[in-house]
Each structure stands twice: as structure tokens, then as C-alpha cells.
Amino acid sequence: MKLKGKSNKLLNKNSKKSFCGELKKVVEASDIVLQVLDARDPLGCRCPQVEQIITQSGGNKKLLLVLNKIDLVPRENLEKWLHYLKNEFPTVAFKSSMQLKDRSMQEKKHPKESARVDLSRGSMCFGRECLLKLLQEYCRSQDKAIQVGVIGFPNVGKSSIINSLKEVRACDVGPVRGITKCMQAIHIDKQIRMLDSPSIIAAPSNSALALALRSTTDIEDSGKLVDAVNAIVKHCSKQQIMLYYNLPDFRNSVEFLTLLAQKRGMLKKGGVPDTESAAKLLLYDWTGAKVSYHSLLPASRNLSPHLTKEVVVEMQQGFNLKDLEKDNMDTIKAVKYPNLASSIIFQSSGLTNGTVEENELAEETLELENIETNEEADDSTEDDQDSNEEEEVVEENIQTSRKTNPAKLNMDESLEEQTAGEQPPTLSFNLDETTDQDDAYDFNTDYV
Numbered sequence: 001m002k003l004k005g006k007s008n009k010l011l012n013k014n015s016k017k018s019f020c021g022e023l024k025k026v027v028e029a030s031d032i033v034l035q036v037l038d039a040r041d042p043l044g045c046r047c048p049q050v051e052q053i054i055t056q057s058g059g060n061k062k063l064l065l066v067l068n069k070i071d072l073v074p075r076e077n078l079e080k081w082l083h084y085l086k087n088e089f090p091t092v093a094f095k096s097s098m099q100l101k102d103r104s105m106q107e108k109k110h111p112k113e114s115a116r117v118d119l120s121r122g123s124m125c126f127g128r129e130c131l132l133k134l135l136q137e138y139c140r141s142q143d144k145a146i147q148v149g150v151i152g153f154p155n156v157g158k159s160s161i162i163n164s165l166k167e168v169r170a171c172d173v174g175p176v177r178g179i180t181k182c183m184q185a186i187h188i189d190k191q192i193r194m195l196d197s198p199s200i201i202a203a204p205s206n207s208a209l210a211l212a213l214r215s216t217t218d219i220e221d222s223g224k225l226v227d228a229v230n231a232i233v234k235h236c237s238k239q240q241i242m243l244y245y246n247l248p249d250f251r252n253s254v255e256f257l258t259l260l261a262q263k264r265g266m267l268k269k270g271g272v273p274d275t276e277s278a279a280k281l282l283l284y285d286w287t288g289a290k291v292s293y294h295s296l297l298p299a300s301r302n303l304s305p306h307l308t309k310e311v312v313v314e315m316q317q318g319f320n321l322k323d324l325e326k327d328n329m330d331t332i333k334a335v336k337y338p339n340l341a342s343s344i345i346f347q348s349s350g351l352t353n354g355t356v357e358e359n360e361l362a363e364e365t366l367e368l369e370n371i372e373t374n375e376e377a378d379d380s381t382e383d384d385q386d387s388n389e390e391e392e393v394v395e396e397n398i399q400t401s402r403k404t405n406p407a408k409l410n411m412d413e414s415l416e417e418q419t420a421g422e423q424p425p426t427l428s429f430n431l432d433e434t435t436d437q438d439d440a441y442d443f444n445t446d447y448v
């Protein structure tokens with residue numbers, strides 16, 4: 001996600017500390033916080049530390065979950081996740097609009113431009129009315145204008161959701177991770193102001209899988225790329241991966257990447273397979289806009305350890321949950337889904353821990369040199385109210401309680417139950433605490 005306009009010029013800070021600070025400002029300034037989840041791995045996109053900050057902040061702050069990219073999971077799986085998540089926080093099913101015009105383009109209003117806008121189903125947004133209604137009703141119940149923070153790990157679709165609500169490409173969207181560096185305000189209407197934020201920083205203590213999918217920057221180091229691919233592939237059905245990429249059997253990640261590079265014609269000088277590019281392609285696939293995979297629900301339906309029943313009730317107050325359920329059903333009915341058999345089964349590693357306190361970060365900087373920033377964007381198109389309001393920031397410190405260290409989920413039991421009727425390929429997962437440490441993974445061991 002790339003923000004346009006003056007804000008990036010003024011606040012172009014690349015350090016993770018700055019990311020943390022900006023995220024906290026957004027949370028602090030928000031009446032409602034939307035935590036955006038990729039529907040393909042809802043739990044992996046939830047950050048217990050940030051949820052705790054919001055739910056324990058007092059001052060009537062609300063937390064909603066937005067289950068985005070619902071067009072990439074089978075309908076049956078989506079319905080199960082909505083049912084699961086709503087027991088913790090009110091949850092909105094969403095599919096972002098994929099092709100929106102720039103504000104500058106919209107101002108031109110050339111008839112040929114409008115004719116070129118893609119109106120196909122794939123580019124449409126679903127869930128917009130439901131989310132807006134929820135926010136507007138909350139406004140009315142509070143009898144005041146509200147600020148709505150949009151937070152989440154990289155690439156979950158934060159910018160896409162804001163753009164979809166605004167119906168204009170106010171923030172740039174793309175597969176590159178972590179381009180948003182500072183808070184920016186976007187007015188949806190007179191009563192609702194969205195606050196965009198840099199992504200949550202995944203703590204280094206997370207599993208290799210969580211780090212592969214949720215790290216703030218694109219991975220560049222070739223060894224780390226192979227590790228990241230290894231972590232992803234070993235949490236999927238190998239047969240389905242082979243089928244999706246149309247590859248023969250492989251023994252390990254290096255062999256997989258070699259085959260993938262050959263298949264896609266990714267060759268270096270002398271015809272050597274470019275495994276680094278193949279690895280980046282796979283990572284983009286796994287966090288981007290296309291590949292359908294879905295994760296199974298946890299065996300235990302207990303409340304997440306960092307939540308209490310009182311918190312759940314408090315977060316529900318002020319929202320009409322019956323209407324939300326009905327509106328979600330309307331969204332569900334309208335979207336086109338991949339079928340179960342073609343969607344890759346994925347084993348999530350559960351909630352992803354985030355680093356929210358600046359003092360917990362090492363003095364490292366994000367490797368953003370390779371990311372093309374948008375600072376040269378024409379500021380003249382940014383002369384509306386939105387681009388001037390991001391500096392309105394609350395500087396108070398937020399007290400963070402950090403009791404939580406959620407254990408990884410053991411989903412083995414639920415796997416059998418949930419895949420009954422799904423006819424998944426034969427697979428067996430081993431999610432003990434050491435799984436992700438095992439660099440020399442042998443695919444033949446865990447996949448039957």
C-alpha cells in the first residue's frame with residue numbers, strides 16, 4: 001500500500017520504530033479500529049498484542065474484524081470462519097474492489113476513460129454497504145463524527161478497503177509489502193474519517209511461516225527466500241501445490257523452486273533457473289490477489305487467551321449484530337468463490353505476535369531502498385481535504401499490557417472433522433513447537 005501526497009514527503013521514516021509509533025497514533029486516535037484479515041489465513045492475520053491495546057484502552061474504543069479477500073476462499077470455509085470469528089469480535093465479510101481510478105483520473109471524467117473501467121464481477125466490491133452501515137449507525141448512536149483506524153499485517157488489503165469505501169483510488173495498492181509509513185486520513189463522508197496505518201510489525205519470535213507471510217518488507221536474501229518458501233510449502237498439501245503450479249514431484253524447496261523457475265521461464269544467464277525470482281513469485285502469490293487457499297479452523301472453540309467474555313460483550317455494544325449477520329449473508333450470496341477441490345488446504349500457525357512497543361525493537365531499519373516510493377506523485381491532485389489531515393495525531397503514550405503469548409494451535413484433530421466431505425488430498429500435518437525450526441525439512445516425511 002502506497003500513500004500519495006505530501007504526507008510521505010514529510011514523514012518518510014523507514015525505521016520499524018517509526019512504524020510502531022504511527023500505528024499507535026492510529027489506534028489512539030480511533031473510535032473504531034478495523035483489523036483487516038486475509039480470509040485465507042484469518043488467525044494468522046490477527047495480532048493479540050494490538051487487540052489487547054485496543055480492548056484495554058478504555059474510552060469506549062471498538063474493534064471490528066474485516067475478513068477481506070473472501071473471493072479467494074471456498075464459500076463453505078468462509079462461512080465457518082465468519083461463525084468462528086463473530087464469537088470474539090463483530091466481523092464483516094468483504095471483497096475489495098480491484099480496479100479503481102485515481103482521483104486525478106476521476107476528475108477528468110473523459111467519456112472514453114469511463115468506458116475503459118472494468119465493470120466485471122472480479123473487479124467489484126462486496127461488503128461495502130454492510131461496513132458503511134455499521135460505521136454510520138455507530139456514529140448516530142454516539143451522536144458524533146468518528147475516526148476509524150485501519151490496521152493489519154502487510155498486504156491484507158488495508159488500502160484496498162479504504163479505496164473501496166471511498167470508491168476512488170486514494171491509496172496505491174500492490175503486492176509489495178510495507179510501503180505505507182505514516183498515518184493518513186481519508187474522509188468517507190462528513191461523519192466518517194478513515195485513518196490509514198503502516199502495517200503491524202511481526203515479532204521475530206514468530207514461526208517461520210508467520211514471518212514468511214507477515215514480515216513488513218519483501219524478503220531479498222536468497223537463503224531466507226528458500227526458508228520462507230519451505231515454511232509455506234510444508235504447511236500445504238504437496239499434491240495440491242504440484243497441481244496448482246503444474247509441477248512434477250519434488251524432494252525439497254530448492255528442487256521445487258528450480259522446477260517452478262524452469263516452468264515459468266525464469267532463467268539467468270546460461271539458462272540457470274532463477275530460484276530467487278521463483279521464490280518471490282510464490283510469496284507474492286501467497287499474500288497477493290490470486291491464489292486460492294484456505295485454512296482450517298482450530299480444534300478448540302475456546303475464546304482466544306487474551307480475551308474475556310466481558311471484552312467480547314463490550315466490543316459488541318453499539319452495533320446491530322442481527323443486521324450485520326443478515327448483511328454478511330447478502331455479501332456471501334453475491335460473491336463468486338473457488339470450489340473446495342481447487343483451493344489449496346493450508347495449515348495456519350495461529351495468531352501472529354506483533355511488536356508494538358518501539359523499545360522492543362533493535363536499531364534496525366527497513367530495507368525499503370528497493371521500493372519505488374510515490375513521493376513524486378503530483379501533489380496538485382491532492383488538494384482536497386484528505387491529504388492535509390494526517391498530521392492530526394494524538395501523541396499520548398498508550399499503556400500496553402502484554403500478558404499474551406498465544407500458544408500455537410494444534411489443529412490435527414479438527415483437520416479430519418473439517419475435511420470430511422471436502423475430499424482433500426491425503427496429507428498429514430505435524431505442528432509441534434519445533435516444526436518451524438527444522439530447516440532441513442524432508443517433504444517425503446510429512447506428506448503421504
Ligand SMILES: Nc1nc2c(ncn2[C@@H]2O[C@H](COP(=O)(O)OP(=O)(O)OP(=O)(O)O)[C@@H](O)[C@H]2O)c(=O)[nH]1
Pocket residue numbers: 001002068069070071072094095096097098152153154155156157158159160161172173174175176177178179180198199287288289290
Ligand atoms: N482477490 C483479492 N485481492 C485483493 C483484495 N483486497 C486486496 N487485494 C490484493 O491484495 C494485495 C495487497 O493489497 P493492499 O490493499 O495493497 O494491501 P495493504 O494491506 O494495504 O498492504 P501494505 O501496504 O503492504 O500494508 C493487492 O495486490 C490487492 O490487489 C480482495 O478482496 N480480493
